[in-house]
Amino acid sequence: MGRVSQTTTDAPTVTVTEPGVTVHPAEGPDAPWWRDAVIYQVYPRSWADSDGDGVGDLPGITGRLPYLRDLGVDALWISPFYVSPMHDAGYDVADYRDIDPVFGTLEDADALVATAHDLGIKVLVDLVPNHTSSEHAWFRAALAAGPGSPERDRYIFREGRGPDGSQPPNNWPSVFGGVGWTRVTEADGTPGPWYLHIFDTTQPDLNWEHPEVREEFRSVLRFWCDRGVDGFRVDVAHGLVKAAGLPDWSGPVGLYDEFAEKEQDERVGEDALEDLAVAQPGLSDPDPDEDALPLDHHGTGRAPMWDQDGVHEVYRDWRAVLDAYGAPDRILCAEAWVKPEERLARYVRPDEMHQAFNFDFLETPWDAVALRAVIETSLRTNDGVGAPTTWVLSNHDVVRHASRLGLDQSLPRPNGIREGDPQPDAEVGLRRARAATALMLALPGGAYLYQGEELGLPEHTTMPHEFRQDPTFHRTHGKVTGRDGCRVPMPWVKGAPSQGFGPGDSPWLPQPDAYADLAVDQQEGVAGSTLELYRTLLATRRALGLGRAALAWDALASDTVVAFRSNPGSDDGTALLVVTNTGADPVALPEGEVVVASGPLTADGAVPTDTTAWVRVAAG
Numbered sequence: 001m002g003r004v005s006q007t008t009t010d011a012p013t014v015t016v017t018e019p020g021v022t023v024h025p026a027e028g029p030d031a032p033w034w035r036d037a038v039i040y041q042v043y044p045r046s047w048a049d050s051d052g053d054g055v056g057d058l059p060g061i062t063g064r065l066p067y068l069r070d071l072g073v074d075a076l077w078i079s080p081f082y083v084s085p086m087h088d089a090g091y092d093v094a095d096y097r098d099i100d101p102v103f104g105t106l107e108d109a110d111a112l113v114a115t116a117h118d119l120g121i122k123v124l125v126d127l128v129p130n131h132t133s134s135e136h137a138w139f140r141a142a143l144a145a146g147p148g149s150p151e152r153d154r155y156i157f158r159e160g161r162g163p164d165g166s167q168p169p170n171n172w173p174s175v176f177g178g179v180g181w182t183r184v185t186e187a188d189g190t191p192g193p194w195y196l197h198i199f200d201t202t203q204p205d206l207n208w209e210h211p212e213v214r215e216e217f218r219s220v221l222r223f224w225c226d227r228g229v230d231g232f233r234v235d236v237a238h239g240l241v242k243a244a245g246l247p248d249w250s251g252p253v254g255l256y257d258e259f260a261e262k263e264q265d266e267r268v269g270e271d272a273l274e275d276l277a278v279a280q281p282g283l284s285d286p287d288p289d290e291d292a293l294p295l296d297h298h299g300t301g302r303a304p305m306w307d308q309d310g311v312h313e314v315y316r317d318w319r320a321v322l323d324a325y326g327a328p329d330r331i332l333c334a335e336a337w338v339k340p341e342e343r344l345a346r347y348v349r350p351d352e353m354h355q356a357f358n359f360d361f362l363e364t365p366w367d368a369v370a371l372r373a374v375i376e377t378s379l380r381t382n383d384g385v386g387a388p389t390t391w392v393l394s395n396h397d398v399v400r401h402a403s404r405l406g407l408d409q410s411l412p413r414p415n416g417i418r419e420g421d422p423q424p425d426a427e428v429g430l431r432r433a434r435a436a437t438a439l440m441l442a443l444p445g446g447a448y449l450y451q452g453e454e455l456g457l458p459e460h461t462t463m464p465h466e467f468r469q470d471p472t473f474h475r476t477h478g479k480v481t482g483r484d485g486c487r488v489p490m491p492w493v494k495g496a497p498s499q500g501f502g503p504g505d506s507p508w509l510p511q512p513d514a515y516a517d518l519a520v521d522q523q524e525g526v527a528g529s530t531l532e533l534y535r536t537l538l539a540t541r542r543a544l545g546l547g548r549a550a551l552a553w554d555a556l557a558s559d560t561v562v563a564f565r566s567n568p569g570s571d572d573g574t575a576l577l578v579v580t581n582t583g584a585d586p587v588a589l590p591e592g593e594v595v596v597a598s599g600p601l602t603a604d605g606a607v608p609t610d611t612t613a614w615v616r617v618a619a620g
Contacts, residue, residue: 027548036547049502072538177476231331243304416481
């Protein structure tokens, strides 16, 4: 689900282990590749445009793969590239076995996978199993077949409430704003039942109790494994199974927190309930009254649309499908907004998924106490089921951490930033982002990077509204800023058309002026640049085996300092001391060799505010 606030005044009450005591043991030398892999997310619309239409594509990704090899990542995760009407940037899939023409062809996908493998880079693709597009052949057949048909059983259709069925079957809202149900109009023009869409109206939820749904996704997994992919990032992994009876729910449902914050103390008025994306025969605009959608956000317990126990049967089944391919492992990574940590760890038990994004870490403010607590809790909980922790700081759904960390850290994380909102302090945000990344890449386990973070790209915080495409913005009539600001196309060459993103001057989203000086060609080979920092961090992480190392807190840790020793089990009598200073006063380092630092140290070699240093010290 969404965020549970952790601020500098509301830090989690976790008792961390005493300095010198091992918090997390080292991995063995023969551990599978994914347990410490660094995986780079490419958002294909915004990576590289090879044909000048303003939208990135698969040949564009293939042409830039040497950049990822030189960066030093182990694998690449590509956000959806399937056939789609693009109401949600490809997360509304109309055909899971083909490529949308805007991105290329299946042959382009095969060439991408082959080239990546030649460069030593594994490839993960996005899988969207909670819902399909309303243009998927199954949903078109469901609308045509009529009420009570087997075709409709693949989705979640229900009769409406009230004497004429004109009210939604329950009070569930959409994550993207408005009602979570849409009523269909039958072929004879009469109003029919409603179908559930936890996201956009054009993204009907599948019925995961149906055996045909389960068999279809086994087949999709095999289709892509047979084409050589190395794994799958699973979208909304906690959402497939709904509670029996679809009971009403008065608590929060949002994955994207700005909506929840803005609606916390108000009812959603009728204007906000209009489904702006509905423009398709057979679907009708919902028009319930205000009382049909209470959003009081004071409910307790687990929301009935998220994290139901039945999802684990699905993933055990998928794990068996992937394990049948043998070595090297094909993997599953869960996008699961789940609390508490013990619930999230269930997704990475030995017979289920391999990884799950650590969103608690992403959402932790720049506060040493909170950071130490989430690191220890995450490691403890995942160690309890034999799984690695998978760290992440940015992705295509959240404000980039170079901007997020430049905001007031006592406030909730925004879903987006627009002109007129409090603006991030760019200098502070980038300094903290570099330090946070240096902290993350020293931690044991896996890690995900989001395209452009290695350039220090900020959020586009002043994008004109006419360019916004996120359905959250449109379905809430602009109440929610949405996620477009973190999805802006990459800058490759300063001064080139679209800063080198493609041969045209008009990318699908406008780039802010700041991107020109942050372009790849402005940072390659430049000492101290964010790009060169990432390359150094990744090379050092790999050389020292930090992803498989043991971790113990160091005595330097305090209310303003995160400090731990990483011991990969080397025989040279040294360990790596990692020191992150979130406080105002510089932190003196013990005797040792500074291997890398996220920013300049003080004249006497201390770690200044908002800086992380890796120091080789004597073990023990």
